[in-house]
Amino acid sequence: MPALSNDQADFARAIVLGLDLSPQAHAVCPKYRVATAMAVYHNNYRGNLHDTLASAYPVTEQLVGKDFFRVLTKQFIEQYPSRSGNLHHYGAEMADFIADFEPAQSLVYLSDVAALEWACHRAYFAEDEATLDVSGLSKVPAENYADLVIHTHPACHMVRSIYPIAAIWNAHQPGANSDFHIDLDSGSSNALVSRKENTVMVTELTEAGATWLQSIRSGAPLGEATSGVLERYPDFNLNTALLNLLEQGVLADFTLENMP
């Protein structure tokens, strides 16, 4: 497929970089210049990606304002071409990009907010999966509890930050109180993203709860995860943590370690 393949590669680069097509493309426009057609493709390309980023990062856009967000997305789009025919995959690198984006350095929390927004975006489109069946859990003999490996729902994510990102996110949702004032000294945030009845939510976990969930998510069995947390946080209450996570639909199925 050399001819078609080479033509398309040249065409793609011209669109992305906003260049003219080379004469070898043999492009023809009887009514206007080829450059006009290429400008339409270039603007479509940039416009689609900008709109996609604006829809995945609405809080980031609110925090920096529409004009600044446009400057930011322009540079992001130049740095990161799309890699998927599904536009909902576009924009994964935004948190890292913002961390290095010089004009946004004064908004120290912005990168972490963007990471949280990407987690929410993924949670929104995540596959469906049944949540933990408590009656099934009750059939597990007590002596095997320590070996339980609990899996989290595909829509579950955790984003930890030294800034109050969960509070910032919730304050910028439709219908939230607009008088919100960001107190950056209000402490760190263990933002838990979950999906309940198909609504994506962001809540806070305690340090102990977040440490436990992180351990569970990395595949640690219940006994190991819990004893690890209890060493550092003697007040950790497993029952309360489990009930809280069950309530939020974070826990999916479970398996018993060392058993088929």
Add this chain to the structure above:
Amino acid sequence: MARPVTHALPCTGGIGLRAPHYRQVLDRLPRLGWVEVHSENFFGGGAPLSTLLRVREHYPVSLHGVGMGLASTTPLDKAHLSALHRLCDAVKPAAISEHLSWNSAAGMVINDLLPFPYTQEALSHVATRIEQVQEELGRQLLVENLSSYLSFAHSEMTEGAFLAELTQRTGCGILFDVENLYVNACNLGVDAKAFIKAIPAEAVKEYHLAGYSVRDGCLVDTHDHPVCPEVWEMYEFALQHIGPRPTLIEWDSDIPPLPVLMGEAAKAQQRLEICYACAE
């Protein structure tokens, strides 16, 4: 003329269902012949899929893909195709369509519908890809003619002949977008009547109608206006030569209130009815 029964979409006017109207449609259940959605917006689970499954309880649904890149020369995205397959299994759509365009090259994806020269080389390539998709999905794919802002001097055939040959080689159907043809006629001097006569009528399973914008003398397929009188006229010509088929109003930007869309669909419906009346 008997109403076609070979296709599961009703031969009526339908609308492109977009997010601003989900709630109203599900709460009020307005009389819509059928609806079409963009497949990629429903990949995965959660609210999007759940909404579509509820819509599906009340209306025939057509899945219209914008991201497969049938004419790309990069390998077919298997994950994308599997996601579409899972969606089809869940929704059991009345029709599935993609565009006669490419979107991926040189390690990048251009999330647009891009033109290519209609050569023999491209024909065998696209035919192979359509076969791959149809095999994976286990059903016929409808392929939509493209709106284009430029053409290629080294094309060896017209888009109409290219599509006709694709239906022969792969058994795919045609989604005939009348507005795309109008855009090509204005931008590129494509002979619209010759196109309509070139594509096999029995392969055409669906029409699209939409509005466009103009930038620097170039008609751009923006789907942000009502259907213009010239496109209605071209649609009427197509109805005479090809026959009545399910007809969709597409509106993707500056989306108007639902009644406006329903009004446009009713205009298509009226023309379909006239077409039946004259033929019977």
